[in-house]
Amino acid sequence: MKPRIGFIGLGIMGQHMVGHLLDAGYSLTVHDLRPEAVEPFVARGAARGATSADVASRSDVVISMVPDSPDVEQVALGPGGIIEAARAGLVYVDMSSIAPAAAVKVATELEKRGVDCLDAPVSGGEVGAKTATLSIMVGGSEKLLNQVMPILQVMGKTITLCGAKGAGQTVKACNQIQVALNFIGMAEAFVLGAKAGVDPAVILKVLSGGYAQTRVMDVRGPRVIQGDFEPGFRSRFHYKDLNIIMETAKRLHVPLPATGLAHELFAALMAAGRGDLDHSAVITILEDLAHVAARTRGEKL
């Protein structure tokens, strides 16, 4: 018999993930701070959970997908949190992207009450959630991962055990470092080239055909040249991830000069009110600095 699943957090990502679980025939209890987010799923047969504790009391496996570390701590350990329905055998899988230290804290506290925990953040963005092709980075025990694997496979494609608790969040952080710097590299290349009078389409073609190739360039480069910053993955979420990374780096005494700079460039993107654009929009800050906005779009000035 299939485990009963509880799902907390029906935002941009969560709504697609719950949809796939319903399609796969799982019995679901769902919860979100916005009651209206719950309705479409109740209409599809999901039960309504009044609180995270209520969700947990009616589920075998609880999944959460919420914005940030404090949200997960609230869901797991706060008043009305999972901890209030903690019991031996309950499984909690947090798929949010949060600080590794917060993931360890939550898992440690819940495990004291018999709850088995995994951190399982994802990459792939809204498209990955919609098409059930998320990459899922897992921290925790292999045995527990094997137990929930059929559930994760409903939502994602590549599922990797990264290490002990918190390791999924650490690898997600590493992923976001690399993606941010790949975007910034592309941005500085385009801006320099534009100001030197070279067609950005030529730069894209040459770089993507050689050693400089990156997947973000392949996927987003042509859209950046068109000035199309429709998300994808919103820059304010990447900024949040960079905040997590810098806090983690500080805690571990790891100087990350380039990631620190990426953090500041994303801070400038937030200051400019561009948080809902795709993260590739970090190029607009470099364009602003160089006063070349239109040129990297291939427009004649």
Next chain:
Amino acid sequence: MKPRIGFIGLGIMGQHMVGHLLDAGYSLTVHDLRPEAVEPFVARGAARGATSADVASRSDVVISMVPDSPDVEQVALGPGGIIEAARAGLVYVDMSSIAPAAAVKVATELEKRGVDCLDAPVSGGEVGAKTATLSIMVGGSEKLLNQVMPILQVMGKTITLCGAKGAGQTVKACNQIQVALNFIGMAEAFVLGAKAGVDPAVILKVLSGGYAQTRVMDVRGPRVIQGDFEPGFRSRFHYKDLNIIMETAKRLHVPLPATGLAHELFAALMAAGRGDLDHSAVITILEDLAHVAARTRGEKL
């Protein structure tokens, strides 16, 4: 009848390129500041040019492959330079990686004397030169490129006209920005992950399978984890390229904050005496900063 080729600069790259041209049956006159570098090619039937001017006087197409902008200016415009043998119909293709402004200056001066010029820097490193798979980025006229295309195809695989004179050098600069930042992104990801206790092989696997993928990670990531920094492409050459990029950016009033930081990290690599390691060795500076050298190698401390 095949054009007579002159080749100036028989270093790490040039020696392989001349070898391919000889194999292809071209008649060659070669020159290098180190007489001993010329001998093996004389033994294979190449003529010895006493100076760049001497090479030019005996050739239809002159190619140079020398370290930096001042070397090209010397070869082209200096005493004993190509300019002393300038004549209508002579073709000069500089394949060195130099400042776009220097490429424009050299071409402008030589064209006044009837010499047709292309800037045609390459990427692909020593392996690309050896296997004749270089990417060649060309600035100049399409007509001239078509004329020398058979010669370039002996040395390279992907040959792209990037724009007017200097555009080849500009795109090479863009390429080196992206490659440097891809390496630094990988480095900071590995160092953070290492200090958090995650196996770098897991980080590599997850990142290279998703949106964070880069070609440098695919090619060099496994060797970085092994601590293998055999070049490849020597970091001192990438530092030279970063110097060119920052000078170009200054001239064009383009702020490049992340590339500027990359420049400083490579300066630290030079200061540490690691200029002959592969450019992926920039990770060692970040390891030094975090005191984690051995850990990103997967070694137990």
